[in-house]
């Protein structure tokens with residue numbers, strides 16, 4: 354249901370604030386149980402994961418630390434080529450730590466695949482992934498997602514950290530953009 358606060362560019366709300374809260378409560382409970390007594394490090398992938406990570410981390414009932422990486426694809430067609438580069442690396446050494454990668458969305462899978470290879474090489478005690486949104490129809494490489502929020506169709510989604518041209522990241526829900534917005538019509 355739309356109300357006045359929803360921007361015109363939004364076609365449909367896919368997950369309300371309440372639905373996101375419920376999914377995060379469940380994820381946080383699972384992670385807190387799975388990592389009890391371990392040295393847990395959450396790695397948020399900027400920019401998209403900043404809100405998800407903040408809300409998830411504050412729900413955890415176990416001690417943990419937080420770090421960030423920033424990644425970028427090479428050029429406009431880069432996701433298709435699968436090339437990813439590091440814009441900002443971790444401050445933390447992850448060797449022997451229990452690490453969870455926190456991502457807002459997995460689309461082709463190239464970014465998460467790159468990260469998993471990169472971080473495995475640094476010899477953490479364990480490495481898992483926690484992803485808010487997955488678009489299975491878009492997948493080009495197989496990646497393992499250990500904690501998943503929602504599976505969504507192949508639509509451009511914004512809100513709760515996700516953007517279109519750096520807009521809409523702070524909407525409190527996840528929504529599909531009208532196709533004419535990103536098709537330039």
Ligand code: PRP
Pocket residue numbers: 398399400401402425426432456457458459460461462463464465515516
């Ligand atoms: C998004 C998202 C993932 C990546 C997923 O980042 O945060 O990192 O794309 O796509 P893939 O599965 O096809 O690799 P984006 O490049 O939009 O940057 P942002 O998080 O800074 O918005």
